[in-house]
Amino acid sequence: xxxxxxxxxYFIPRRRVGALRPYKFAVQLQKMGWNxxxxxxxxxxxxxxPREAEALKNVNIIPVNPxxxxxxxxxxDQKNNHAGSSIFQKAGKWIDKHTPVDTWxxxxxxxxxxxxxxxxxxxxxxxxxxxxxxxxxxxxxxxxRKCSVPFVADFRDPWTLTSMNLRERSGFSGRMDQxxxxxxxxxxxxxxxxxxxxxNKYQNHYSISGEKSATIYNSFDSTLFQPESNTDWNxxxxxxxxxxxxYGRFRRLSPAEPIIxxxxxxxxxxxKIINDIRVHSFGxxxxxxxxxxxxxxxxxxxxEHEQVLPEKTFSVLNSADLLLVSTQQQRDNIVPAKLWDYxxxxxxxxxxxPNTEIGDILQQSGAGIHFQPDQIDEIADFLIEAVQNKQExxxxxxxxKAKQPERSSFNSESTAKELAGIFDELMNNE
Numbered sequence: 270x271x272x273x274x275x276x277x278x279y280f281i282p283r284r285r286v287g288a289l290r291p292y293k294f295a296v297q298l299q300k301m302g303w304n305x306x307x308x309x310x311x312x313x314x315x316x317x318x319p320r321e322a323e324a325l326k327n328v329n330i331i332p333v334n335p336x337x338x339x340x341x342x343x344x345x346d347q348k349n350n351h352a353g354s355s356i357f358q359k360a361g362k363w364i365d366k367h368t369p370v371d372t373w374x375x376x377x378x379x380x381x382x383x384x385x386x387x388x389x390x391x392x393x394x395x396x397x398x399x400x401x402x403x404x405x406x407x408x409x410x411x412x413x414r415k416c417s418v419p420f421v422a423d424f425r426d427p428w429t430l431t432s433m434n435l436r437e438r439s440g441f442s443g444r445m446d447q448x449x450x451x452x453x454x455x456x457x458x459x460x461x462x463x464x465x466x467x468x469n470k471y472q473n474h475y476s477i478s479g480e481k482s483a484t485i486y487n488s489f490d491s492t493l494f495q496p497e498s499n500t501d502w503n504x505x506x507x508x509x510x511x512x513x514x515x516y517g518r519f520r521r522l523s524p525a526e527p528i529i530x531x532x533x534x535x536x537x538x539x540x541k542i543i544n545d546i547r548v549h550s551f552g553x554x555x556x557x558x559x560x561x562x563x564x565x566x567x568x569x570x571x572x573e574h575e576q577v578l579p580e581k582t583f584s585v586l587n588s589a590d591l592l593l594v595s596t597q598q599q600r601d602n603i604v605p606a607k608l609w610d611y612x613x614x615x616x617x618x619x620x621x622x623p624n625t626e627i628g629d630i631l632q633q634s635g636a637g638i639h640f641q642p643d644q645i646d647e648i649a650d651f652l653i654e655a656v657q658n659k660q661e662x663x664x665x666x667x668x669x670k671a672k673q674p675e676r677s678s679f680n681s682e683s684t685a686k687e688l689a690g691i692f693d694e695l696m697n698n699e
Contacts (some may be wrong), residue, residue: 272304273692274393276409278373278402280309281325282317284576286606287425290463290487291399296324297685303692306331306391308384308408310373318580331387335376366437369445373404388412395692399423403446406453414456419695422457427467430474432599451475458695461485461688466602466626485688486604486630489612490681491583502577502584510547511656511665513619514589516582516607518552518573523605525550525558527595527621527642529565534649536567543570545656548593551585552576586614590665591637591655594620594627598642604630612636612679617666621648634676638666 277291291307299305311332317325365372377384395418398409406422413420428450429443438446454460454475460482462468468484471477506512519525528548536543549572554562562571577585586592592611596603601623608627611618618637620627628639640648655665677683 270302270304271395271692271696272306272391272393273298274388274391274396274412275305275307276309276396276398276405276412277307278310278400278405280307280330281321283310283312287399287401289606290423290425292321292325293488293490293681294397294685294688295328296490297681298689299327300682301685301689303689305329306388306393308333308388308412310335310376318578320580329391331384331391333376333380333384362437367439367442369442370404370407370449371402373402374407377404377408384408385412385415388416393418394696395419395421397421397423397688397692399425400428401426403428403450407449410453410456419458419692420456421459421461421691421695422453423461424467424471425463426603427470430470432601457481459483459691461691463487464602464604464624464626466624470602483687483691485684486679487606487609488679488681488684489609491613502581502588504574504588506549506588507547510545511590511652511659512588513546513548513591513593513652514586515548515550515593515595516586516610517550518554518576519550519558519562519595520555521557522597522600523595524597525554525562525571525595528593529561529567530642530645531621531648531652532567532570533565534645535653538649539653542653542656543567545660546570546652547572549574549589582610583614586611586616589616590659591619592616594618594622596622596624598623600624609679612676619648619651630679634679636676 275291275295277288279285279287281288281292295305295307305327306329308331311334368374393416396409396413396416398405398420400406400423406424409422410420429447454471454477460471460477462471462482462484463486465484468482472479472482513528515523515528517523532543532546532548535546548570551574554573562568594605594608594611596605603624604627605622608618608620608630612634618631620631620637620639621642622639623642625639625641631637631639638651640651651666658665
């Protein structure tokens with residue numbers, strides 16, 4: 270049986286977007302007969318759900334436990350001391366700003382010999398590492414070279430070739446990031462991206478040959494959200510309204526501004542209809558986004574819900590009339606992860622994003638409609654018609670018939686087969 274080591278700093282049960290991609294690959298690869306080990310940062314914030322535990326029962330989890338974790342959902346006792354908390358946060362930001370790659374590197378360096386002992390026990394034939402956190406790629410490269418096995422680097426997002434820095438970098442750390450990213454790209458036997466736009470950008474910048482890179486999208490997995498007993502969402506949305514659901518929280522990377530602009534346009538065109546639209550989000554809205562919503566005079570149109578457990582996702586998504594995708598204007602080379610959750614249900618998707626690739630995915634899958642953020646008039650007319658359709662008890666939008674290869678090509682089984690094919694090719698070339 271062939272063995273793969275997945276290096277994924279974030280992995281289930283850590284409830285972060287980056288945890289789902291390696292989780293789905295791990296589950297599907299072991300179903301295909303691979304011996305799968307996952308090297309990840311241990312998390313104190315929760316346990317596997319029963320469904321996750323069952324799916325991972327044959328996967329070897331190798332946790333690297335940190336002495337403390339600022340990214341977990343737990344609040345430390347220091348939070349009760351505002352002065353102490355402020356000093357701690359400022360120190361943490363300064364360290365993060367001046368540290369190459371990210372501060373998880375310190376953990377991996379401290380635990381390196383323990384990590385390698387566990388890796389040798391797993392005896393991988395190949396290493397697949399994902400980032401961000403970008404320390405996952407740094408560590409995966411290091412392990413693959415030490416074990417003399419093929420290395421596959423998975424870029425969930427652009428690293429240094431981003432038009433929008435996700436965190437503040439010093440001149441030193443920024444230059445080191447570029448050096449380390451180039452080293453990862455040179456050493457990787459295959460480089461995988463989650464969008465064709467990102468792949469093209471990296472190919473052009475680093476002169477990467479077409480044979481060395483590939484795009485494997487994130488995926489949906491309906492089995493993750495299959496309803497069980499006591500997994501219905503305990504909220505009932507007003508059925509007299511057009512319920513537009515954004516399955517996440519409005520923040521810098523996923524702003525409320527695109528839908529705010531559209532609602533303001535509707536208010537100008539059809540003032541009465543604005544009262545028939547509700548936009549729902551999940552999790553605490555960022556302060557800047559909250560202020561923007563309040564300043565727009567549209568606070569009544571927005572409803573914020575608490576985050577829900579994964580098992581309730583199916584119920585939540587099916588409560589919507591439309592599922593909203595929104596990204597920051599500068600992020601024109603990413604495909605948001607929540608799109609793949611949306612494809613797990615039969616609800617129409619409304620994309621207001623700069624990457625036209627999302628429109629291609631929606632057209633192929635017959636899952637919804639895509640607009641550029643500056644198409645405010647067109648989106649407003651679309652939502653006005655959607656409200657009227659609902660009031661007349663018609664389908665909210667007319668769904669286009671899926672083109673080949675249809676929606677099934679975007680499920681986790683299909684994308685894992687693509688990945689396994691790359692693994693087989695690399696190992697057969699050894």
